Amino acid sequence: MEQRMRDRHGEQNLPTENQKERGERIVLTRDEQQILQALQGDIPLHSRPFAALGKRLNLSEDTVIRIIQELADRGIIRKIGAILRHRQAGFKQNAMVVWSVPESRMEITGKILASFPEVSHCYERTPSFEGKYNLFTMVHLKYPDIANQVREMAQAADLDDYQILVSETEYKKSSMVYFT
Structure with a gap:
């Protein structure tokens, strides 16, 4: 389990990967801590x-x-991700579509499919x-006709080898919590 220590000013020491290897600690300011706490939850819509x-x-x-950029530059933040709660957003059908694409066509095919x-x-x-x-593509529809939509995408990308993996249940989605 990650060891965390607070100094007398309430700053929290949290090691980065390189610092863990060297046995060093970093110090986060109160503002950095508050921003990290906020980012591990829902970002305001x-x-x-x-x-x-x-x-x-x-x-x-x-x-x-600025603080988020500095934390990224220091390697403390590696990415900020978004979770789409499909059903809450009004989507009736969701599917992961897996495509067999020749390596020579990967980039153009990806751009075509991503444009939908x-x-x-x-x-x-x-x-x-x-x-x-x-x-892989994740497809979301507000109408229940995934097969026709995927056929249209396949035609646009000139592909015929794919599988549609329909999402029947939306499972709980949660982010890691490092600060409480």
Whole structure:
């Protein structure tokens, strides 16, 4: 379990990977801690989410963005991800579609499939699924006709080898919690 220590100013020491290897610790300011705590939860659904986050933390939008960038530069934050709660967003049908794409056509095919507004994710998978399905797309529809939509996508990308894996249940989605 990760060891965490607080100094007399309430700053929390949390080692990065390189510092763990060297046995060193880093110090996070209170603002950095608050931003990290906020980022591990839901980011405000707002046209300017970092301004809304800053307002909640009594910081400016520029300060929030600067601190996030500094934390990324230091390797403390590696990515910020978003979770789409499909059913809450009004989607009636969701499916992962796996495609067999020749390596020479991977980039153009990925761009074609990603251009469909119904596609939220499009990525190459290595190693391939079942030895041949190497491009994955997540498709979301507000109407229950996934087969026709996927046929249209296949035609646009000139593909005929794919599988549709329909989502029948939406499972709980949660992020890692490092700060409480």
